[in-house]
Amino acid sequence: MDPSIPASISTTEVRPYIERHIALFSTLQQLSPRYFNQSTNFTVPETILTAPAHFVAEDANDIFGIMVAARFSQPPSDFDDELEYVYKITSSKPIHNDEIARLLGYNLDSTGNKSESQTLDDLGVTWLHRQAWPHAYPQYNPEEPVRDSIEIAPDLFYTAAAEQTPSTMEMSCRMGKNVAERLCDSKWLGELIP
Known part of the structure; x- marks a missing residue:
């Protein structure tokens, strides 16, 4: 590993x-x-x-x-x-x-x-x-914050972190938006785009 x-x-x-x-x-x-x-x-x-x-x-x-x-x-x-x-x-x-x-x-x-x-x-x-x-x-757990679970390691994102909710295209789009927001907020993206 x-x-x-x-x-x-x-x-x-x-x-x-x-x-x-x-x-x-x-x-x-x-x-x-x-x-x-x-x-x-x-x-x-x-x-x-x-x-x-x-x-x-x-x-x-x-x-x-x-x-x-x-x-x-x-x-x-x-x-x-x-x-x-x-x-x-x-x-x-x-x-x-x-x-x-x-x-x-x-x-x-x-x-x-x-x-x-x-x-x-x-x-x-x-x-x-x-x-x-x-x-x-999967059973939905409202106590588990979905947004916090999309970055599972530094600069490693998991866009299916919303799998705890019923699978829908809308949820996948929302997770993609959350990842995009995280990327825009991170220093890492600033290093890629001058």
Whole structure:
């Protein structure tokens, strides 16, 4: 190992990762406005992003996003009212069938008009796939200052120091900007540019 590189750089830090769950399902139906506490004439957007409430029960399932991942028409029909939608849900825990039913305006648990033996097939869900992502992205630690961790040795910069946050192009651009600011502030850049 090069003695000019601090020993702390050679230490591999294992970060805790966040688990996320994905549910994909297809149906001819659009999402129900009732699920979002809206009137029946409300048009539900094709992409919905949410933020968890500050005080949620530990066993609560936070839904972070619901979106139309694809839409297609089944031959021979090419009419809009025959479009099949593929929805993608990202959540903190697996999405259960009753949650998907509520998204479509039904209640599988109901003992009123609906039979308890109803399935998602009965409600028009033609395909369903669930997947767990145990290491979706590193857990964010707000106590760790990101700007201070980009210069890991004298004149050695690590532009991916924001990997503790979910990977996005925006974060990479911000880290590049932070490195550029550090370079502009350093004597080293002054030596390079007369």
